[in-house]
Amino acid sequence: MSLSPQALIHTDNIVANWRTIGALVPGARPGAVVKANAYGHGVGPVALALHEAGCRTFFVAYVEEGAELRDIVGPDAIIMAFNGAEPEDAELVRASKITPVINALPALKGWLGLSDTPEYAVHIDTGMNRLGVRLEDLAALKSLTAANPPVHIMSHLVDSDDRSRAINTQQLERFTEAASGFPEAQKSFANTGGCFMGATYGFDVVRPGIGLYGGGPPTPEGVTLKPGMTLEAPILTVQAVQPSETVGYGATYQVETPRMLATVALGYGDGFPRSASNKGVASLGGIHCPIVGRVSMDLITIDVTQAQDLAMPGAFAQFIGAEVLLEEQAARAGTVGYELVTGLGHRVRRIYD
Numbered sequence: 001m002s003l004s005p006q007a008l009i010h011t012d013n014i015v016a017n018w019r020t021i022g023a024l025v026p027g028a029r030p031g032a033v034v035k036a037n038a039y040g041h042g043v044g045p046v047a048l049a050l051h052e053a054g055c056r057t058f059f060v061a062y063v064e065e066g067a068e069l070r071d072i073v074g075p076d077a078i079i080m081a082f083n084g085a086e087p088e089d090a091e092l093v094r095a096s097k098i099t100p101v102i103n104a105l106p107a108l109k110g111w112l113g114l115s116d117t118p119e120y121a122v123h124i125d126t127g128m129n130r131l132g133v134r135l136e137d138l139a140a141l142k143s144l145t146a147a148n149p150p151v152h153i154m155s156h157l158v159d160s161d162d163r164s165r166a167i168n169t170q171q172l173e174r175f176t177e178a179a180s181g182f183p184e185a186q187k188s189f190a191n192t193g194g195c196f197m198g199a200t201y202g203f204d205v206v207r208p209g210i211g212l213y214g215g216g217p218p219t220p221e222g223v224t225l226k227p228g229m230t231l232e233a234p235i236l237t238v239q240a241v242q243p244s245e246t247v248g249y250g251a252t253y254q255v256e257t258p259r260m261l262a263t264v265a266l267g268y269g270d271g272f273p274r275s276a277s278n279k280g281v282a283s284l285g286g287i288h289c290p291i292v293g294r295v296s297m298d299l300i301t302i303d304v305t306q307a308q309d310l311a312m313p314g315a316f317a318q319f320i321g322a323e324v325l326l327e328e329q330a331a332r333a334g335t336v337g338y339e340l341v342t343g344l345g346h347r348v349r350r351i352y353d
């Protein structure tokens with residue numbers, strides 16, 4: 001049991017990050033994005049902790065995620081579902097009091113065609129060209145919704161990872177203009193990166209996700225976020241290997257000088273990416289131990305030569321956490337923090353502090 005990977009979930013850190021991010025956008029209410037099982041951290045404990053801290057606006061992708069969340073947080077929170085709803089979902093939407101985000105005019109016509117249409121939000125596309133009513137359709141949107149207007153208007157930033165990009169201010173202008181046509185609706189615009197761009201991006205409510213979990217773009221000067229989880233894997237074996245020996249499938253790593261290697265219980269079967277082969281690191285007591293050879297389904301081998309005192313069967317090596325920052329580990333594997341944390345599977349035991 002203890003010889004399997006575990007993720008210590010730091011709900012206190014997640015709440016602290018929520019407060020830190022909220023303070024960057026004074027005037028806006030801080031919401032929380034808890035889609036995809038709270039980015040892999042476990043929606044139950046995460047949403048409960050945030051609710052207890054005062055969060056009353058939550059965002060998920062699917063109506064079904066919203067229904068699950070409603071049972072967790074109780075009746076007094078707004079829950080919005082980004083991916084929208086079909087008329088067939090109306091019963092679930094009503095029962096769980098979800099606010100679906102309607103993302104296109106045809107879907108809106110379907111939604112407004114219901115008798116007794118439940119409250120809804122509208123996504124306006126200001127540059128992503130992914131979801132949302134297009135700017136050229138704004139007049140049509142207004143006349144369609146005149147009798148039953150949306151309670152919330154939102155848009156989403158294309159490149160909030162890079163605060164210097166002109167697209168951000170262009171989108172801000174487009175959204176400000178478009179949203180002014182819906183004076184009664186609440187407005188939201190900023191994901192984590194948007195919150196890092198300051199108060200003008202805040203509107204009524206903000207939608208931070210990845211930053212709550214300690215990832216996302218570089219934080220503004222003087223702001224630090226804490227890790228949402230510590231991912232650890234137990235050492236199964238430690239062995240000395242000699243020059244010319246190779247490690248793992250495909251013999252992709254060849255030992256050049258005598259090394260101490262440890263093999264840990266974690267692999268791509270747990271959602272840890274195979275692309276971290278020969279690139280990622282683990283930490284033993286703060287000492288970075290490189291991943292050597294391929295990440296396999298259930299095992300990873302690390303070079304513990306520099307941390308031999310700590311490398312013993314049963315000890316845990318850290319793969320994400322205070323010693324191995326989420327975004328740095330993700331970058332080594334050629335991906336982003338979002339994919340790394342949402343990809344972690346069921347075999348990773350979540351332990352809540």
Ligand SMILES: *Cc1c(COP(=O)(O)O)cnc(C)c1O
Nearest residue numbers: 033156191192207208209210211
């Ligand atoms: C996922 C999502 C967010 C949260 O984005 P982060 O970059 O994780 O903060 C906000 N808004 C929308 C529409 C999203 O899909």
